[in-house]
Amino acid sequence: MKKYLFLIFLWASCFRLFAQDYNASLFGCKSDGITNNTGSIQYAIDYIAKKGGGTLHFYVGRYLTGSFSLKSNVSIELHEGAVLLGSSNVFDYSSLNGKRALITAVGQSNIQIKGKGVIDGQQQLLQTHLTALRQKGYISLSDQPEDISLIYLQDSKQIQVKGIMELNLPGAAQFVDRCEDVTFQGLDINCPGGIGVYVRNSNKVILSNIFFRAIESALVESEGNQGLTKENSRLANGKSI
Template identity: 30%
Template sequence: MKKLVLILCVFVSTMGWANNGWFNILESGGNNKGELCTEAIQGAIDKASEFGGGTVYFPAGEYLTGPLTLKSNIVLHVEAGALVKFSTNFDHYLPFVEVRWEGTVIQTFKPLLHARDAKNITITGRGTIDGQGRAWWEEIWRIESAKEKLEPTKYQKMTEEANGHIQTADYYKRTRSYLFHRPPLFQAFKCEDITIEGVTIQNSPFWTINPAFCNNITIDNVSIYNPYSPNTDGINPTSCSNVRISNCHISVGDDCITIKSGRDADGRKWATPTENVTITNCTMLSGHGGVVIGSEMSGSIKKITIANCVFDGTDRGIRLKAARGRGGVVEDIRVSNVVMNNIQKEAFMFNLFYDKNTVEEPVTERTPIFRNIHISNVTATNVNTAGRVIGIPEMPIHNLSFTNINVEAEQGFSVTTARDIEFHDVKVNTTIGSAFKVEESSNIILDHVSTQAPLKDTPVVKLNNVSNVLLNNNFPMQLTDVYVEVDGKDTKSVFLKNNVFENVKTPLKTGKELKVKIKVE
């Protein structure tokens, strides 16, 4: 009997299996010399799955593979010094599979790391995963830059055949017309208990970490690098719940972290919100936005906290974007303890005109809603614009507050078509225009707001066509020409109370269209 057991153990070892649950790629028919070994890697994953789970181990070296299908109870451990590179042969990503791509569930190329209806998946280690995305980027650049209509490639024809039945809004036809949907580097679809930690991920063909319809996700201590490249977002949970993103470092060609829940009618059909998300202790460098919510938010996005993060060099800091036709509710958002620097556009952007649809509609399921959003304890320097809030008349952005904010910017805050907006202890230094500009809005509180660099003949606060506005506890400490200017034929119920204007030449300036008296106490 002992001899039989010994023979069995030797046999198992030679097949790359391990009694301790480790499946070494080099002992499973793979190689670390950069030669394609997809079958060996996938074989190790499949074998571990047959044993009920285990760790598929990549020792130091270079590995080349096609797309991999992850299964329940599997750990991919990429050791320090290991580089896992993905094939640039598009045929390796066929046949098409079902994925959510830019908010719509379609048939397209298989993600580089893919899972479906699985549980307990982990990617870990101190090694690097390289999507070799340039081949994909160059193909989309080739299609986009063509001055004349190109003959469709076989992939474009396949995409049209597989997805010709899908209905999309007019604004989306430009994207859909390319019919070349680059795959995300990682997409788990309808999975649970996902952990990605420690690894470096670079050169994704498209979005990088993109779980869809998943529950219980942890992304910790991950570094993501996608140089100048199209749509290479860092982390994009879509219609997911219970997501924890922490200690990550992200520098990409699009948004660093984006929270999504589906696009338009297809997103409303799946009707799955993204909710219970925490983002903490992350640094974001190059990217269109630090943390972005939307624009695919048709399934709604709720209960999000963003704290203790640094944005340095992104186009925008915190950005919420949607448009008519999307529908969905973004609510219960908290942002705190954030430092921003070198922000190319807005530090804060809340925009319901993202797709520039200017035709007003009745309030229906197509109407997007932003509400109950609160931001506190933020310092921002070298900023182009402090913030913009842009609602739509049928659904103003509402219940939004800024507390203990310090911004050094070229331009200040502007609020248009909003209600229940509050600024408390907000200091904005500008080089152009007013620090605070509010128009076509109601129920506004400006409490202890100021600038340390008042501009000549420029009001610190400018109000136009507003109602129910309170300016309270304001004490300009610097010599100021004009503190507040009020105008607009629809303006009413504006109150100045408990303010100290000893350092102000003209505390209140009124415009020619103003029809009511401003109450000053």
């Protein structure tokens, strides 16, 4: 009897572990590079959060999206061959405390953005769209909506961004504000004219094994930071940051 109870307990434990992994396609996410997946991705994240947390997996394909917000205990994994495409429509990016970003986490904890996939901000297409909007008078020349980060973290803790390639961002690849215990590891950042990592008023931020392939400013440190660690992170010319 004890043996059967143990097997049932083991099966239940394995089921719970399995249930923590979710395929993005099951939530209606399309990998055709055309369909806007913003609503589907946000629904998936909200659903996983309500279930107690887990990981949303993106497999081979190109997933077009605007802004979405991560929740505590919910991670996303971009597997090799998966590309998260930032929308070229500026109106697909919500403004959060005056900042626009593709992926946001505000007041959240225990999150990972990981994998061997790519986040592509589609900077040129976004700039083309903005030029057209200005020419038609829909936005003024004084507006600067193109300053969009790939990842924006505020008042959050225990965040890890690992292994991702980040391309063509119009603003900062990572914008970290009033956060604690944040790790960026094994990233390949290619963003001509942009900022790799912007950190302010944050504690225990680690930059480890990051390659800044093409960048205007690899790291911008604003006021109020404590415990900022840089480990084996280099520019394309071989210099350490």
